[in-house]
Amino acid sequence: METSPGRGVPPAAPPLLQVDGVTLAFGGVRALSGVGFGVQRGSITAVIGPNGAGKTSLFNTISGFYRPTAGSIRFRGQDITRTPPPERARLGLARSFQNIALFRGMTVLDNIKLGRHAHLKTNVLDALFYMGRARREEAELRRDIEERIIDFLEIDHIRHAPVAALPYGLQKRVEMARALAMQPEVLMLDEPVAGMNREETEDMARFILDVRAEWGVTVLMVEHDMGMVMDLSDHVVVLNFGQVIAQGTPGEVQADPEVARAYLGSGDVGALRAKLQAAAGRAPAPAEQGAA
Numbered sequence: 001m002e003t004s005p006g007r008g009v010p011p012a013a014p015p016l017l018q019v020d021g022v023t024l025a026f027g028g029v030r031a032l033s034g035v036g037f038g039v040q041r042g043s044i045t046a047v048i049g050p051n052g053a054g055k056t057s058l059f060n061t062i063s064g065f066y067r068p069t070a071g072s073i074r075f076r077g078q079d080i081t082r083t084p085p086p087e088r089a090r091l092g093l094a095r096s097f098q099n100i101a102l103f104r105g106m107t108v109l110d111n112i113k114l115g116r117h118a119h120l121k122t123n124v125l126d127a128l129f130y131m132g133r134a135r136r137e138e139a140e141l142r143r144d145i146e147e148r149i150i151d152f153l154e155i156d157h158i159r160h161a162p163v164a165a166l167p168y169g170l171q172k173r174v175e176m177a178r179a180l181a182m183q184p185e186v187l188m189l190d191e192p193v194a195g196m197n198r199e200e201t202e203d204m205a206r207f208i209l210d211v212r213a214e215w216g217v218t219v220l221m222v223e224h225d226m227g228m229v230m231d232l233s234d235h236v237v238v239l240n241f242g243q244v245i246a247q248g249t250p251g252e253v254q255a256d257p258e259v260a261r262a263y264l265g266s267g268d269v270g271a272l273r274a275k276l277q278a279a280a281g282r283a284p285a286p287a288e289q290g291a292a
């Protein structure tokens with residue numbers, strides 16, 4: 001492997017997803033101003049920030065629902081700034097939504113199948129007569145869904161249940177299953193643990209880690225639960241008023257006075273760290289107490 005001259009450190013791989021100078025305005029409101037960051041392959045990257053910071057706008061821009069007024073988004077080196085959302089999904093960018101966007105009257109299995117349909121190569125005529133490749137793809141589809149995703153997310157017992165009948169935590173899990181059924185390279189999770197109790201949050205955190213470890217999927221999430229973000233993420237991007245005010249490892253952003261100012265109104269990083277540890281249900285370790 002090629003290394004940097006004289007330093008013995010391999011050069012960083014180009015990011016799988018690269019956001020550069022993204023600006024987005026709604027009339028007079030600038031939701032995003034020159035936002036830039038990279039998502040490394042195999043990482044768990046989180047976007048955080050106070051209410052109204054621009055997190056949802058950024059997610060909608062990356063998945064193609066909003067078109068930026070300036071800047072670019074590259075995925076696997078390809079410029080996708082103007083690529084429509086379904087095409088981005090086919091390229092390998094799948095997402096879940098902050099407010100669950102499942103078909104509530106349909107079963108869990110049928111909802112998950114809708115995700116997989118993004119990849120079916122069957123043409124309309126085949127589908128109409130349900131023959132040849134269509135039938136093979138349907139069989140493959142069922143096997144893939146039933147044996148991998150449903151088992152993995154431990155939702156076997158509810159596969160035939162209508163989504164509307166399920167508790168919130170399970171609905172979120174089904175949404176993740178549907179996004180996974182698109183076989184994404186990057187799974188974008190919009191507030192995956194919003195509204196969940198601690199047990200549901202811990203389950204979801206475990207699934208996110210396993211998605212990366214067992215499926216090799218890169219994860220990009222927006223999340224308010226700071227404890228969960230700090231525990232899981234390799235890279236954290238902090239937005240405030242539509243701008244990136246800090247980014248780095250969880251330790252780096254927690255030690256950044258700008259981040260403390262955005263969340264607490266003062267640059268007290270010790271208070272920020274204590275708040276985050278309280279959010280994660282932990283007391284500060286003795287070595288950390290004086291570290292601020």
Ligand SMILES: Nc1ncnc2c1ncn2[C@@H]1O[C@H](COP(=O)(O)OP(=O)(O)OP(=O)(O)O)[C@@H](O)[C@H]1O
Pocket residue numbers: 026029030031049050051052053054055056057058
């Ligand atoms: N469709 C829209 N039309 C006009 N302004 C919008 C629209 N969507 C977002 N905004 C504005 O853009 C800014 C960023 O909003 P956004 O929802 O992206 O923030 P957020 O970080 O996701 O907030 P929250 O944490 O509350 O979900 C806010 O000032 C918001 O009022």
